Amino acid sequence: MTQIEGGLARARERARYSQDDVGAALGVSRAMVSYWEAGTRTPNDRQLAALARLYGVGAADLVEGRDVEPAGADLTGMLLRADGGIDPASAPGVHEFVLFLERYAELSRLTGLPIRGLRQSPFVHRARFAQKDDARRKAEEVRAHLELGMGPVPDIDAVCDMLGITVYRAPLGSDLAQAPSGAFLNHPEVGFALLVNLDMTVGRRRFTVAHEIAHALFHSGEGRWVVSYGKSPRESFADEFAGEFLMPSEGVRRFMEEAGLPPRITDAVHAIHIQRYFRTSFPTTLVRLRQMNAITSAAYAQLRDDVQPVALARSLGYPIDPEEYAQDSELWRIRRFPRAFLRMLREAVVEGIMSPPTAASFAGLSSPDLVQILGQPLTGGGEEPEELRTEFAEFEKTGVV
Numbered sequence: 001m002t003q004i005e006g007g008l009a010r011a012r013e014r015a016r017y018s019q020d021d022v023g024a025a026l027g028v029s030r031a032m033v034s035y036w037e038a039g040t041r042t043p044n045d046r047q048l049a050a051l052a053r054l055y056g057v058g059a060a061d062l063v064e065g066r067d068v069e070p071a072g073a074d075l076t077g078m079l080l081r082a083d084g085g086i087d088p089a090s091a092p093g094v095h096e097f098v099l100f101l102e103r104y105a106e107l108s109r110l111t112g113l114p115i116r117g118l119r120q121s122p123f124v125h126r127a128r129f130a131q132k133d134d135a136r137r138k139a140e141e142v143r144a145h146l147e148l149g150m151g152p153v154p155d156i157d158a159v160c161d162m163l164g165i166t167v168y169r170a171p172l173g174s175d176l177a178q179a180p181s182g183a184f185l186n187h188p189e190v191g192f193a194l195l196v197n198l199d200m201t202v203g204r205r206r207f208t209v210a211h212e213i214a215h216a217l218f219h220s221g222e223g224r225w226v227v228s229y230g231k232s233p234r235e236s237f238a239d240e241f242a243g244e245f246l247m248p249s250e251g252v253r254r255f256m257e258e259a260g261l262p263p264r265i266t267d268a269v270h271a272i273h274i275q276r277y278f279r280t281s282f283p284t285t286l287v288r289l290r291q292m293n294a295i296t297s298a299a300y301a302q303l304r305d306d307v308q309p310v311a312l313a314r315s316l317g318y319p320i321d322p323e324e325y326a327q328d329s330e331l332w333r334i335r336r337f338p339r340a341f342l343r344m345l346r347e348a349v350v351e352g353i354m355s356p357p358t359a360a361s362f363a364g365l366s367s368p369d370l371v372q373i374l375g376q377p378l379t380g381g382g383e384e385p386e387e388l389r390t391e392f393a394e395f396e397k398t399g400v401v
Contacts, residue, residue: 007062009037011055021092026050027330046333046366053099053364054092060361079183079225086227087178093170094183097195100168103362104341105189111348115340117191118164118216125218130233135240136249138218143245150251152278156209161340165192165216167209169336171329172197180229182208184215192216198329198336202321203281210242247278247288256294265295268307269316275309276318282309334369342373349374 012022012033019033026033026047035041043051052059060066076095108115123141143149146162153159160167166187172195173179181204183195194212196205208228215226215238228235255277256263261270275285286304289295295303310324323331334342345363348354349370354362360370 007064007066008043008051011051011057011062012037014055017054017092021089022051022054024089024092026054046369049360049364049366049369052361053096058361059364079185079227086180086229087173087175090172090179093172093197094195096170097168097183097185097193099364100337100341101166101185101187101190101193104166104344105187107341107344107348107362108189110353111344111351113344113347115166115190116164117166117187117189117193119186119191121217121220123217125221127222130237132236132240135214135237136244138214139241139244140248142213142217143248150248150254152251153210153246154279156206157339160194160209160213160338163192163213163217165194165213166190166338166340167194167196168338169196169198169205169332171199174199174327176200176229178229180227182212182228184212184220184226184228186216186220186224192220198332199327201281201327202323203279203284206279207242207246207281207284210245211238213245214238214241243284243288243291246280246284249292252278252288252292252294263294264299265289266299268303268309268312271295271303271307272309272313272316272318276313282307333365334372337363346373346375 012019019030019037022033023030028047032041036043048059048062052062055062057066076091076098079094079098104115122145123138125138146159148159157167172181176197179197179199181197181200185193185195187193194209194216196208196212198205200208211228212226215228215234218237218241219226219234226234228238252274255261255274256265259273259277261273265271265274271282271285271289274289275282278285280288283304286295286300290297290300310320314320322328329336345354345359349356349359356370356374357367359365360367363370365373
């Protein structure tokens, strides 16, 4: 057995994962994990980076077979035991989240760049004010604080940036009866941080970010963390907040009137127009319309059961995200990180604080991923479109620059 095979097996055992856990986290079979550890097969660079991220060690530690204790084990355990414990299959994603936060804090120390993390909510909230109307009122307060008006939230991650909340995404499992949709953690160095389950639809992820914002802003005084799954008064409050935050009642009514839609929705096409305007999932849209009494219970049931919303949206000319048909966490290799972290990682390389290989290993990324972060063209990636130069020329000939 070579150093890397021995290192893979020991790192997995120290992180307390089974081969089944690792296979589920990386999207490979348990047998493939066994082959890697036995030396029959060798993980590629991307898989090696994912293994290092999962085990909480550097990729170089795995390659050289070094015994390194995984980071963030205590916080991972606390999150997994929250509210009576969650599905152990979610452990790899939770551990990945905690490890990212530890590395974010370390990167801040290395670069001297501060993390603008929120550590205390600027909003007043008392536990007794937890009714539906209270949650909707809080959503209005937050929208007013951010000056969002009554229209759709264009970029939910930008909202978190403005609030000083860090967002990270990782696979946690697609069975939401067992797996959490997300989690909130008040990290001692990073501050308020959200975890979002990548094994959900695009619209559900967006709703989850808004849901976790509610926990961060209104439940952080009750404890350092919240794991979102199951039903509880706190979860119901966050759901009500998220619905009103993403689809404010006044904004929905205004859009329906200005778009020439009827005050009561019965046509699936009208529901799709509302959904796509507010960038929510189809279930969220129907639920909000029902809450607003803008759709009857019969129409709600009929649209819920009979409509294929993605196909209908495509037929109406709306752009379709490929993940609306099937979720693929592999597409989120870089996008799972918050933008502030990527900027900080790039700064570390540009300023010579880290070499590119060290930075890739540190973040659990492959070399091509890091090249993309640095903004350098990939080998064989082709030229930038000629239209960019044409656009520059059009501006410049008018004398604006």
